[in-house]
């Protein structure tokens with residue numbers, strides 16, 4: 001029997017990002033757009049796109065507004081991703097970013113999101129259970145719509161594990177707390193999310209590693225904490241590693257975390273050990289930060305950075 005390397009990602013609060021460049025943008029006036037870019041975005045979707053670059057089979061689910069789903073549907077078709085999103089009446093939220101190249105300012109206009117109800121949540125839970133039964137891993141990424149209880153993340157983790165798949169979560173606040181209580185296979189908060197989780201600032205390495213050991217002992221097999229440009233820490237109960245990224249010219253940090261999760265998940269699906277997963281994830285994140293937009297055009301850019309990643313065993 002072939003090894004199961006099918007991955008499912010769950011995005012409960014995706015968005016359509018519209019970035020436009022408007023020189024000398026002025027509120028209350030008529031403004032002309034010089035250039036623009038529209039993208040179907042969301043953590044689970046970004047991760048899915050990256051996993052496809054490794055040739056891995058990927059199915060995406062979560063909630064999509066039925067009134068403006070076509071941009072997502074086109075992306076899934078183009079990338080060879082299987083669409084299992086639950087359709088919810090209304091529109092997926094739109095986020096408009098107005099960038100003024102002269103003043104280098106950004107104006108954000110955020111539309112309200114979808115309001116999935118209990119029926120939609122039940123539908124999603126059932127889909128995740130069915131998909132998890134056939135999957136190697138299920139990744140839950142991003143924030144939740146206001147109408148969805150954070151407890152849903154913990155419930156989904158339990159459902160995924162009960163079906164024999166590995167659960168991965170990348171979210172924040174109460175949703176992260178709820179997911180962690182259900183002991184997923186991998187969690188990757190950044191330092192701010194970890195501080196919020198434990199209720200005090202976490203900026204010292206020994207403190208961070210101590211907290212990661214506690215989470216590992218509580219049943220989370222792989223704990224990663226990312227520290228932006230400084231790198232990331234990884235604990236799996238056997239090894240404790242610090243990965244320093246290569247020096248790159250940062251262009252946009254959007255998607256750095258998603259690339260790290262994507263690398264850790266792809267590495268696991270390809271059967272790599274912790275050190276190799278960490279090296280892969282760190283090079284993918286750095287390559288993503290060195291380019292515009294959240295999705296790497298090609299993983300070759302990361303492959304070139306891989307040997308410049310410094311992976312050290314932490315001695316505390």
Ligand SMILES: Nc1ncnc2c1ncn2[C@@H]1O[C@H](COP(=O)(O)OP(=O)(O)OP(=O)(O)O)[C@@H](O)[C@H]1O
Nearest residue numbers: 190226227228229231232245255256257258285286
């Ligand atoms: N300036 C940089 N240069 C090189 N690598 C970087 C840089 N910034 C981030 N990274 C890499 O990306 C990883 C994840 O970044 P970060 O800790 O900012 O994630 P995050 O806050 O979860 O991001 P996101 O906003 O995507 O959720 C870091 O651990 C690091 O390896």
Ligand SMILES: [Mg+2]
Nearest residue numbers: 170190257258
């Ligand atoms: Mg993050």
